[in-house]
Amino acid sequence: MATTHAAPAGWWFRRPSIIPGFGLTFGFAVTYLALIVLIPLSGLVIRSADLGLAEFWRLASDPRTIAALRVSFGTAFVAAAINVVFGVVVAWVLVRYRFPGRRLVDALVDLPFALPTAVAGIALASLYAPNGWIGAPAAALGLKIAFTPLGIVIALVFVGLPFVVRTVQPVMEEIDREVEEAAATLGASRLATLARVLLPGLAPAILTGFALALARGVGEYGSVIFIAGNIPYVSEIAPLLVVIRLEEFNTAAATAIGAMMLAIAFALLFLINLLQAWSRRRYGHG
Amino acid sequence: MADLTVPSAPVIRSATTEAPATRIALVVAAFGFLSLFLFLPLVEVFLEALRNGPAAWLAAISEPDALAAIRLTLLVAAIAVPLNVVFGVAAAWAIAKFEFRGKAFLITLIDLPFSVSPVIAGLVYVILFGSGSLLGPWLKANGIEVLFAVPGIVLATVFVTFPFVARELIPLMQEQGSSEEEAALSLGASGWQTFWRVTLPNIRWGLLYGVLLCNARAMGEFGAVSVVSGHIRGLTNTMPLHIEILYNEYNFAASFAVASLLAGLALFTLLLKTLIELRFSGGLAPSRGH
Numbered sequence: 001m002a003t004t005h006a007a008p009a010g011w012w013f014r015r016p017s018i019i020p021g022f023g024l025t026f027g028f029a030v031t032y033l034a035l036i037v038l039i040p041l042s043g044l045v046i047r048s049a050d051l052g053l054a055e056f057w058r059l060a061s062d063p064r065t066i067a068a069l070r071v072s073f074g075t076a077f078v079a080a081a082i083n084v085v086f087g088v089v090v091a092w093v094l095v096r097y098r099f100p101g102r103r104l105v106d107a108l109v110d111l112p113f114a115l116p117t118a119v120a121g122i123a124l125a126s127l128y129a130p131n132g133w134i135g136a137p138a139a140a141l142g143l144k145i146a147f148t149p150l151g152i153v154i155a156l157v158f159v160g161l162p163f164v165v166r167t168v169q170p171v172m173e174e175i176d177r178e179v180e181e182a183a184a185t186l187g188a189s190r191l192a193t194l195a196r197v198l199l200p201g202l203a204p205a206i207l208t209g210f211a212l213a214l215a216r217g218v219g220e221y222g223s224v225i226f227i228a229g230n231i232p233y234v235s236e237i238a239p240l241l242v243v244i245r246l247e248e249f250n251t252a253a254a255t256a257i258g259a260m261m262l263a264i265a266f267a268l269l270f271l272i273n274l275l276q277a278w279s280r281r282r283y284g285h286g
Numbered sequence: 287m288a289d290l291t292v293p294s295a296p297v298i299r300s301a302t303t304e305a306p307a308t309r310i311a312l313v314v315a316a317f318g319f320l321s322l323f324l325f326l327p328l329v330e331v332f333l334e335a336l337r338n339g340p341a342a343w344l345a346a347i348s349e350p351d352a353l354a355a356i357r358l359t360l361l362v363a364a365i366a367v368p369l370n371v372v373f374g375v376a377a378a379w380a381i382a383k384f385e386f387r388g389k390a391f392l393i394t395l396i397d398l399p400f401s402v403s404p405v406i407a408g409l410v411y412v413i414l415f416g417s418g419s420l421l422g423p424w425l426k427a428n429g430i431e432v433l434f435a436v437p438g439i440v441l442a443t444v445f446v447t448f449p450f451v452a453r454e455l456i457p458l459m460q461e462q463g464s465s466e467e468e469a470a471l472s473l474g475a476s477g478w479q480t481f482w483r484v485t486l487p488n489i490r491w492g493l494l495y496g497v498l499l500c501n502a503r504a505m506g507e508f509g510a511v512s513v514v515s516g517h518i519r520g521l522t523n524t525m526p527l528h529i530e531i532l533y534n535e536y537n538f539a540a541s542f543a544v545a546s547l548l549a550g551l552a553l554f555t556l557l558l559k560t561l562i563e564l565r566f567s568g569g570l571a572p573s574r575g576h
Contacts, residue, residue, distance in 0.1 A: 014386035019467055020477035022384050029377035030392075036444055037398055040410035047413050086319040093316040097309060105317075107560040111324050113499070114552035114559075116506025117404075118526035119545040122533050123327035126334060133326065158323050180302040190304055219403025222508035222526070226533065239405035243513060246409065251418055258409045262402065269401040273394070 041262075048259035051252055059256035064232055065241060069260065072238040075149055076217025079156030080164075080210050087164030087209060088202070094165075095172045109166070112159050117222025124155055125226040147229030152237065155223040160213030167209035171202055204279030208272060215268040219261065328549065335546035338539050346543035354520040355528035355544070361436070362511075362524060363504040366443040370500055371493070374451025379485075382459030383467065393456065399448040407445045408513025411438055434516030439524065442510035447500045454496035455489060457571035462488055491569030495562050502555040506548055 014022060048056060059065070094106050112120065128135045128145040138145050145151050175198060183193040221239040228235045238261055245254035304312070336343055346352060377396060381389055399407065415432040416422050425432060432438045466488070470480040486493075508526040515522045523531065525544055532541035563570065 012387075014384055017384055017464075018471055019383045019464055019480075020471075021481075022380060022386075025376040026380040026384075026386070029373060029380055032373045032376075033392075033395060036441070036448060038395070040414050040445070041398070041402070043414045043419075044406070044410045086315070089312055090316045090320065093313050096303070097313060099313060103560070105320065107556050108320070108324055108328075110556055110559070111328065111552065114502045114555045115328070116502075116508060116526050116545075116548045116552070118508040118529050119331060119506070119548050119552075120327060122529065122538075122541060122545060123330045123334075126538070127327055127330050133330070134322065154323070158327070161323060177302055184302060190308075193302075215401055219401075219406065221403065221405050221512075226530075239403050239509065242405050242409055246412060246513060251413065251416060254409055255413060258406050261406055265401045265403065265406075269394075269398075 044255060044258055044262065047251075047255050051256065055252070056256055056259075059253045060260055062253070064236075065238075065253075065257055065260075067233040068236050068238040068241040068257070069264075071149060071152070071234070071236060072218050072261075073264070075152040075237075076156055076160075076214050076220075079153045079160055079217050080213040082153070082157050083160045083164045083213050084206055084210050087161055087213075088168055088206060090161075091165045091169040091172055095169060109162050112162050117159065117220070118226075120158055121155065121223040121226035124158060124223065125151075128154055128227060146227050147231075147235065149228075149235050151227040151229065152224050152235060155227050156213075156217040156220060159220050159223055160217055163212040163216060164206070164209035167212065168202060168205045171205040175201065204275055204282065208275045208279065211268055211272045211275060215265060215272070218264060218268070328553075331542055331545050331549045334538060334542035337542075342539060343543045343546070346540035347547060349540075351520050351523070352528060352540075352544055355523045355525045356547070358436070358439070358523065359505050359525040362440050362443050363501055365440050366447055366504045367497060367501050369444055370447055370451050371497060373448070374455050374496060375493070377452045378455035378459045378489075379481075381456050382462075383464045396452050396456075397449050399445055402445075404446055404507065404509030405513055407510040408442050411441055411445075411514050433514055434518065434522060436522070438514035439511050439522065442514045443504050443507050446507050446510050447504045450500035450503065451493065451496035454492050454499070454571055458489055458492040458569075459485075461571065489569070491562055491566040492571055495559065495570060498555050498558055498562075502552060505551060 051059070090109065094102060094109075125146055126132050128138070128151060130136065130139045130144065130146065132146070135145055143150075145154060179197055180193055183197045184190075188196070219239060221237070221243075224237055225240055228237060228240075230236050230240060238257060242254045242257050242261075245251075245257065303309070347356075377392075380386075381393065412433060413419060414421060415425060415438065417426070432441070466484050467480050470484045471477075475483070506526060507524075508530070511524055512527060512530070515524070515527055517523060517527060517531065519531070525548055529541050529544050529548075532538075532544065
């Protein structure tokens with residue numbers, strides 16, 4: 001509920017209110033935001049503009065850079081797609097079914113938010129390595145997981161899962177059961193009800209979860225580098241290439257790759273905001 | 287039912303759920319997926335940590351470099367988390383209690399660090415304070431170390447944990463409105479009294495929730511800190527960086543021993559978080575998530 005004072009005539013920045021502290025809290029918040037986030041980020045933008053268009057293009061179109069961006073984006077896309085399928089199944093099972101240990105499983109879905117990425121990285125690497133619990137049986141079947149792009153996908157599935165589950169789950173909880181009953185009494189099979197009645201309502205949430213998982217995956221570093229093998233042109237991700245260029249004191253190249261990653265991240269953020277606005281307009285929740 | 291001639295009791299199955307076989311298949315699929323990607327990695331951390339017995343585990347976490355890393359991680363979190371709490375409360379107060387232009391844009395800007403790769407978060411500070419920057423020569427002339435020192439690590443951590451408290455408090459305080467504050471003020475309370483006695487008790491569970499998530503990320507941050515730290519053993523290595531060094535030296539048991547501490551912290555965070563959600567869900571923001 002907002003304060004109910006009438007807005008003054010003409011242009012106004014802030015509605016009058018009897019609550020004190022606007023100047024202090026707004027001023028502090030904006031200053032802190034500028035110092036910690038906005039000025040440093042604009043430093044990256046200014047620095048890449050300083051490079052000049054020709055130099056920026058030369059650094060950005062370096063084959064190793066293109067390959068790293070392709071690996072990052074491609075693996076993040078595959079991982080987000082896997083998470084959409086299994087994330088929706090996990091959310092469905094948690095919302096609709098009652099079984100022992102449901103609360104524990106529900107709580108553990110948030111593990112990737114709480115577990116440091118480096119810890120997840122070494123655990124996944126040793127689990128999926130050719131001599132690990134999962135890697136060994138897979139290797140016996142001729143499937144190499146760790147130290148290939150497949151390993152990157154595994155790590156990104158880990159970090160992206162809660163984004164899909166936690167976006168879809170609240171929307172599923174609010175589904176009106178009467179719609180399903182109506183579909184069933186009209187003769188729709190269960191599968192038809194799921195596909196034609198429930199899925200369209202869940203689509204905005206699923207797409208948002210996909211975009212969130214994708215955005216996180218493109219920028220992910222800690223959980224990936226241990227399992228990836230980091231072979232240039234094959235399993236080297238863009239964030240790692242930034243680190244490598246910085247270690248070579250090649251700040252210009254790191255800046256160019258960073259600027260491109262930032263542009264991709266902002267494009268995804270814009271897309272996510274559009275999806276959430278669409279979802280709110282259609283279904284009243286985001 | 288179409289067939290009325292069946293004499294035995296009809297099998298009653300709700301039309302709004304799946305067949306039992308489908309249900310079992312879905313539960314098995316969900317469990318199998320979660321086991322492969324969540325449960326087994328977690329179990330693996332503790333098994334590998336204790337592979338050589340509790341004595342080796344204790345030795346790995348009590349050697350000087352590990353202790354230095356633990357101290358630095360605690361120090362960084364102890365600076366970064368309170369800073370972001372003050373910011374989060376101030377931002378939520380301004381956004382939830384007042385109507386002003388550009389509010390939606392401000393909220394988007396606050397969320398910005400979540401969409402930036404941790405490595406980019408480190409890179410921006412390298413560009414800002416590095417030797418090739420405007421500030422670099424001045425800092426060097428005055429003997430101030432930011433990069434490859436504690437201030438840089440703190441800044442990078444503050445950047446990546448920036449939105450946690452604010453984004454928990456903003457929806458919560460927006461939902462609570464400001465009628466209670468207006469009542470307190472009209473009864474003669476000062477602004478600070480209103481905040482400490484009215485607002486803070488109302489938001490305490492949401493605040494604790496935000497602090498928990500912020501702290502977990504602050505202690506576990508790897509990518510951003512890795513870029514600005516310089517990896518000086520015993521000096522600028524946080525726990526996640528120490529884990530990386532030990533792992534790359536093939537000292538797996540020690541690496542997992544330090545990792546088990548952070549995994550324990552993650553489990554503790556999840557436990558508290560779940561308890562708050564179960565007991566005090568009324569004191570949390572209506573729609574949460576990342």
